[in-house]
Amino acid sequence: MHLPMHHPGDDRPAQNQTSRFLLAWRDIVEGLRRYWMWVILAQQDIRLRYRGSILGPFWVTVSTAIMVAAMGVIYPRLLNVGTAEYVPYLAIGMVIWSFLSALMNDACQTFIGAAQIIQQVKIPLSTHAYRVVLRNLISFAHSLVVIPVVMIGFGVPARWDIILTLPALALLAVNGVWISVLLGMLSARFRDIPPIVGNALTVVFFITPVFWHVEALGPLQWIERLNPFYGMVDILRAPLIGVSPSLSSWAMVVGVTVFGSTATFALFARYRPRIVFWI
């Protein structure tokens, strides 16, 4: 069979700039409008992932709890800090970190995982990103039970600024959306990305103050100001362990949100029609 072929180089964009951005924007808005679609898909994902398992999504909670219990015995001595102060810090940090790392690993599957749907039906591609974020938020909600337990158990005072967890969570969800679109696109195009992300997250876990305090860095503390993961963990953790919110963390996360969303939007506008060919 003869196939008409031609070589790379004529990757000319099909539409002009404005309409490409308009189409991408429409995809994002249209996906939001059909929220019922990804709400059901995300619930279905959770239900199917744990079908037949007794603990279901609480398995994540249990594994976090065991890790915290084990580390809570060893690390206060290792790091020379008080157990009563360290355990809530560790527990809450770990819950937030598991959420962030699960989300980012999952983000790689945004489009690859939905290949069958994308190739069969026309629905906004953003739907798949919202679905990934929501299913991770649902998982996260199950592990939240750890937080009141340690807060009460270790007598962490609940102060007014606990309310800040809501905007913090909303901001993280917005970040989740662009990260899902970005990593989803990159992973669909380059199949090396998912393992790279997995490995990178392990490294990031050790260099981010999750199980150790940023103060331990002494004069080098400024380094963590450059770590967006520190900002993301900190804005959610601080109000829960009774620490005042840090302006620099909020500034960092807001900056990351603006920059990440803009850059991803530009990429999405450019490559959106090609995603279906990548998967």
Add this chain to the structure above:
Amino acid sequence: MARLQLRDVSIDFPLYRGGSQSLKKALLGRAYPRLKNFSRESPERITIRALDGINLDIKTSDRIALIGENGAGKTTLLKVLAGIYEPTSGTIECEGAVSGLIGASVGLDPEATGYENIVLRGMFMNVHPKEMKARVAEIADFTELGLYLDMPVRTYSSGMMVRLSFAIATSIHPEILLLDEWLGAGDASFLQKAQKRMSEFVNRSSILVLASHSMQLLETWCNRGVLLHEGRIKAAGPLKEVIAAYREFVARD
């Protein structure tokens, strides 16, 4: 009024083979242009022009048969009409609700139960779950699957899957119906039942585009034909003429 209009539509299909999906190779290619030149000599990424300059006007009450050999571009054209592939060049205008799903035997979630799949599939055809729940009884009844509908679809035989997906797909009535060859499996008694439902389904749509290799099937449902070859339209017009052209064309090859 439903309408589909394609003007000079072309689709370039990038094919990724071997190393071209590897990030390392892409980066090396950038850092060492000679490597890239090398790879250009034996290109790892090629694009195939799957559709080339397609012009097509489809109006209400048209029943279009897509005819052509394997790889002629029938499914690609259906996917363009469905909006799944966006044209690399050219324009497509569409008025009316288009059925999203192209093949009926795909798209079921094997882990979900039959009932869950009814709601899921309906959702992908843009039917709100609430609306879909009202149709569940009718669909379940037609499939005759009974208690199996509470089991994961992966436990179904292929005939059972066809029953389910057929019943779901035909429970919704979009204006523009795009069908890739299906309605093949199923036992004799089901096939008879399916024919009846299928004719009702097709008759309610304003436009039908059906791709198939079965001339008998096409002659039953269609009145116009489009013959595709290597991504181009070779012949279009009344179905009888196009089928004759296709037979001649195949004989010549």
